[in-house]
Amino acid sequence: MTPPLLVLEDVxxxxxxxxxxxxxxxxxxxxxxxxxxxxxxxxSGSGKxxxxxxxxxxxxxxxxxxxxFGQDLAALDEDGRxxxxxxxxxxxxxxxxxLPNMTAEENVAAPLEIGGTRDAVTTARAWLERMGLSxxxxxxxxxxxxxxxxxxxxxxxxxxxxxxxxxxxxxxNLDAANGAxxxxxxxxxxxxxxxxxxxxTHDPALAARAERLVRMQDGRIVAAETAA
Amino acid sequence: MPLSLRFALRELRSGVAGFRIFLACLALGVAALxxxxxxxxxxxxGLAAESRxxxxxxxxxxxxxxxxxxxxxxxxxxxxxxxxxxxGAVMAQAPSGARRLxxxxxxxxxxxxxxxxxxxxxxxxxxxLRPEAxxxxxxxxxxxxDRLGLKIGDGFEAGGARFVVRAVLVxxxxxxxxxxxxxxxxxxxxxxxxxxxxxxxxxxxGESIRVLLPAGADPVAAINRVRAAHPDxxxxxxxxxxxxxxxxxxIGQLEYYxxxxxxxxxxxxxxxVGGAVSAYLEGRKPSIATLKALGATGALVRNVYLxxxxxxxxxxxxxxxxxxxxxxxxxxxxxxxxxxxxxxFAVYPAPLLRAAxxxxxxxxxxxxxxxxxxxxxxxxxxxxQAAAARPxxxxxxxxxxxxxxxxxxxxxxxxxxxGAAAGLILGTAAAFGLLWGLGQGGARLAARLRHGARGTLxxxxxxLAGPRxxxxxxxxxxxxxxxxxxxxxxxxSSLLAQIRDVAPRTAPSTVFTEIPADSxxxxxxxxxxPLGRPGGRPPAHRAGDQxxxxxxxxxxxRLEADIPRRAMGLRRRPDGFGLRRRRRxxxxxxxxxxxxxxxxxxxxxxxxxxxxxxPEGGRHHHRGGARPGGRRPHRGAAARGLERLRPQLxxxxxxxxxxxxxxxPRRHRPRHP
Numbered sequence: 076m077t078p079p080l081l082v083l084e085d086v087x088x089x090x091x092x093x094x095x096x097x098x099x100x101x102x103x104x105x106x107x108x109x110x111x112x113x114x115x116x117x118x119s120g121s122g123k124x125x126x127x128x129x130x131x132x133x134x135x136x137x138x139x140x141x142x143x144f145g146q147d148l149a150a151l152d153e154d155g156r157x158x159x160x161x162x163x164x165x166x167x168x169x170x171x172x173x174l175p176n177m178t179a180e181e182n183v184a185a186p187l188e189i190g191g192t193r194d195a196v197t198t199a200r201a202w203l204e205r206m207g208l209s210x211x212x213x214x215x216x217x218x219x220x221x222x223x224x225x226x227x228x229x230x231x232x233x234x235x236x237x238x239x240x241x242x243x244x245x246x247x248n249l250d251a252a253n254g255a256x257x258x259x260x261x262x263x264x265x266x267x268x269x270x271x272x273x274x275x276t277h278d279p280a281l282a283a284r285a286e287r288l289v290r291m292q293d294g295r296i297v298a299a300e301t302a303a
Numbered sequence: 304m305p306l307s308l309r310f311a312l313r314e315l316r317s318g319v320a321g322f323r324i325f326l327a328c329l330a331l332g333v334a335a336l337x338x339x340x341x342x343x344x345x346x347x348x349g350l351a352a353e354s355r356x357x358x359x360x361x362x363x364x365x366x367x368x369x370x371x372x373x374x375x376x377x378x379x380x381x382x383x384x385x386x387x388x389x390x391g392a393v394m395a396q397a398p399s400g401a402r403r404l405x406x407x408x409x410x411x412x413x414x415x416x417x418x419x420x421x422x423x424x425x426x427x428x429x430x431x432l433r434p435e436a437x438x439x440x441x442x443x444x445x446x447x448x449d450r451l452g453l454k455i456g457d458g459f460e461a462g463g464a465r466f467v468v469r470a471v472l473v474x475x476x477x478x479x480x481x482x483x484x485x486x487x488x489x490x491x492x493x494x495x496x497x498x499x500x501x502x503x504x505x506x507x508x509g510e511s512i513r514v515l516l517p518a519g520a521d522p523v524a525a526i527n528r529v530r531a532a533h534p535d536x537x538x539x540x541x542x543x544x545x546x547x548x549x550x551x552x553x554i555g556q557l558e559y560y561x562x563x564x565x566x567x568x569x570x571x572x573x574x575x576v577g578g579a580v581s582a583y584l585e586g587r588k589p590s591i592a593t594l595k596a597l598g599a600t601g602a603l604v605r606n607v608y609l610x611x612x613x614x615x616x617x618x619x620x621x622x623x624x625x626x627x628x629x630x631x632x633x634x635x636x637x638x639x640x641x642x643x644x645x646x647x648f649a650v651y652p653a654p655l656l657r658a659a660x661x662x663x664x665x666x667x668x669x670x671x672x673x674x675x676x677x678x679x680x681x682x683x684x685x686x687x688q689a690a691a692a693r694p695x696x697x698x699x700x701x702x703x704x705x706x707x708x709x710x711x712x713x714x715x716x717x718x719x720x721x722g723a724a725a726g727l728i729l730g731t732a733a734a735f736g737l738l739w740g741l742g743q744g745g746a747r748l749a750a751r752l753r754h755g756a757r758g759t760l761x762x763x764x765x766x767l768a769g770p771r772x773x774x775x776x777x778x779x780x781x782x783x784x785x786x787x788x789x790x791x792x793x794x795x796s797s798l799l800a801q802i803r804d805v806a807p808r809t810a811p812s813t814v815f816t817e818i819p820a821d822s823x824x825x826x827x828x829x830x831x832x833p834l835g836r837p838g839g840r841p842p843a844h845r846a847g848d849q850x851x852x853x854x855x856x857x858x859x860x861r862l863e864a865d866i867p868r869r870a871m872g873l874r875r876r877p878d879g880f881g882l883r884r885r886r887r888x889x890x891x892x893x894x895x896x897x898x899x900x901x902x903x904x905x906x907x908x909x910x911x912x913x914x915x916x917x918p919e920g921g922r923h924h925h926r927g928g929a930r931p932g933g934r935r936p937h938r939g940a941a942a943r944g945l946e947r948l949r950p951q952l953x954x955x956x957x958x959x960x961x962x963x964x965x966x967x968p969r970r971h972r973p974r975h976p
Contacts, residue, residue, distance in 0.1 A: 124686050125686070127686075128683050128686050131596075133595075133596060133681070133682040133683045133685070133686070134681070134682075134683040134686075153595070153601060153681070153682070154600040154601055154602070157595055157598050157599060157600050157601075157682070158598065158600065160596070160597075160598045161597075161598035162598070166596055166685075168685060172589060172592075172593045172596075172685055173593075174313075174590050174593060174594070175317070175590065176313050176314050176315075176316045176317050176590075177313050181313060185310075185594075185597055186597040186598060188306055188309070189306070189594075189597055189598045189599050189603075190598060231597075243686075
């Protein structure tokens with residue numbers, strides 16, 4: 076049995092504020108295996124996005140242990156975690172977070188260039204074509220619709236063929252039609268690539284497409300389900 | 304192409320919209336520095352190119368109140384071709400009776416050694432100065448002709464000699480090298496000045512000998528040879544590298560003043576540079592966090608924005624250099640013909656490089672520290688906008704510190720006065736620290752006051768107290784800008800006062816000379832009446848112990864070569880009033896220059912001779928004759944006094960008056976005639 080790609084052990088996150096410390100996560104334990112699709116659901120403020128931030132190495136927990144690919148993230152500084160993410164971990168955000176001064180093609184090529192891939196532009200063009208955006212490669216994000224921007228973001232995430240994809244409300248800012256299109260692309264491509272997907276969503280229908288589901292409330296996992 | 308450069312070029316596609324202030328701050332400061340340096344260099348080059356003509360030769364030797372001895376003359380003439388000139392002040396009198404003070408200069412046929420005398424009318428210098436039938440030919444400056452109501456062909460008297468105006472004197476090639484003149488100039492032959500009675504021993508005149516050295520000869524070495532031959536010379540010597548030392552100093556001061564404006568602009572603008580970079584990076588926070596989420600390290604992200612800032616800084620510096628280099632060219636094209644100092648307007652690399660160095664160091668000092676934000680912005684800012692940058696010093700702070708230290712050192716090393724530059728920088732740092740403290744204090748005060756406030760006042764106080772309060776940045780920026788502007792205005796006022804007040808406050812308004820010793824008490828009594836001096840006042844001047852049959856005293860005091868900043872004032876001595884001297888120009892060996900009232904009467908000198916003395920008219924320590932109580936004596940008082948005194952004076956006593964309000968400084972001693 077292959078070890079899980081992602082392991083969270085009793086992870087807690089407490090943030091300072093003017094009104095005193097705020098506990099965002101209170102002892103969360105979670106793991107995800109290779110090729111698995113995991114949905115994280117819960118009300119707003121339950122800590123879902125913070126869970127993604129800790130799991131992807133964007134932030135350090137206040138307590139507990141996070142390991143990616145067997146590597147304890149506590150042993151790495153911010154640059155070390157960034158290097159670990161290269162080519163292995165990708166993120167898709169609710170607000171797309173495309174680089175505004177780069178074209179769609181350059182956005183998709185960016186993580187490939189950071190990872191040192193030689194044919195980054197060629198690879199980027201191919202992925203834009205798979206997303207149906209080959210004619211939009213030279214356009215800037217502000218020239219694209221919301222759905223097109225999210226498809227560019229998905230292409231950017233998957234172009235590096237990551238082992239782990241974190242998606243934080245990927246359809247949250249899209250209408251139903253675009254949301255369905257992005258969801259279909261995402262699930263189809265992660266299955267094709269064998270990428271582990273950790274998906275945060277409010278959409279029950281989208282969550283139902285995952286193999287496993289965890290429910291969060293008040294910074295804790297209150298339920299874990301396996302898809303029927 | 305390196306990845307950071309590739310990403311930086313893409314980021315620059317957004318244009319420079321957020322960097323207009325950044326560019327303006329840098330460009331203005333660099334432009335001011337470049338323009339100041341280029342203009343000063345243009346004047347220096349002009350002076351250097353004309354130095355031989357300005358000086359009138361390769362070296363000039365001058366003496367005061369005596370003529371060169373035969374031995375001295377032989378030594379100097381052995382160096383090369385020479386030209387001799389003498390000079391003194393006389394009263395020129397027109398046939399109509401109009402009288403004006405004139406600066407009478409006598410030259411030999413070898414004059415000028417370099418350059419050309421420009422005349423209007425007449426048929427050349429030789430013809431203009433030719434004596435005929437006991438009348439000396441003269442070239443006279445137009446202002447004197449206007450004041451005396453004369454024209455070419457008219458005659459006038461000066462010092463008992465008769466002259467005829469044969470030409471209008473427009474310019475002399477060595478005019479600037481002799482400094483300012485007290486009165487309009489009359490150019491004649493040396494013998495004419497002799498005939499005017501100016502060259503009597505102990506009188507206020509000077510003689511100079513200009514020398515043309517062989518090609519390649521070192522003027523300093525030539526001067527040293529003459530000094531070695533005459534160890535106790537009592538003469539001044541100057542070579543062409545100091546042809547117009549006063550103008551050189553003025554140019555240096557103006558350059559420093561203008562450069563100070565540029566430096567002040569850069570320092571004040573540096574806050575704008577830092578603010579612009581901080582604001583830009585704050586707006587780029589999502590992009591920075593995204594790049595880090597995609598796997599970019601902090602150094603890579605920092606370099607992306609460092610390249611952008613560096614490119615924009617070079618653009619700002621480049622714009623500043625272009626403006627600063629072209630401003631003197633434009634000025635030269637417009638006013639070159641009207642400049643009193645020769646200038647060679649061109650593009651000079653040295654001042655531009657210096658300005659560029661200042662600009663780059665200032666940009667680095669103020670922009671590097673905010674760039675640390677790019678490296679320290681956490682990628683979790685994609686989820687939490689308020690996520691704070693990681694604290695701590697890094698290479699950016701070290702770089703900024705090194706650049707700031709470099710800026711300070713360069714500013715001090717290149718300043719004419721290093722102490723003043725260091726003081727300026729320390730004062731600026733202290734002012735900034737104080738203003739920063741005031742800003743912090745103001746924000747805290749607003750935080751305390753807002754709880755008791757209501758409505759818009761509360762909103763305003765809350766904004767002032769908030770984390771992004773403008774109080775913390777605006778207070779030091781505005782305060783420092785005002786402080787530097789105030790400093791600039793104060794320096795400007797001082798410079799203008801210095802230039803304007805070359806006629807010193809203590810200069811007399813009227814000068815009486817050659818008053819016989821035994822007439823002095825009567826003269827003083829007569830002058831006391833209209834000017835209302837209190838009884839029992841000590842003598843106006845301390846006399847040098849001079850005898851007519853002895854060379855004048857040599858003084859340890861040394862004076863300005865060309866443009867005296869203050870004339871001699873008076874200081875109280877136990878035996879009366881003495882003369883205050885400024886000690887400048889180490890090669891001055893001449894005697895005191897100033898008015899002197901001989902005490903030869905009291906000491907029994909000059910009983911049968913012709914003593915010379917020159918009490919100052921009015922209250923001598925007040926310019927223009929103003930009295931301590933502020934009441935000015937009537938302008939005609941001195942003239943009326945002379946009229947009453949004249950019957951009691953022996954022939955030859957002269958009034959040499961000048962208006963105390965003349966812009967030219969009073970020259971108490973003819974120098975480098």
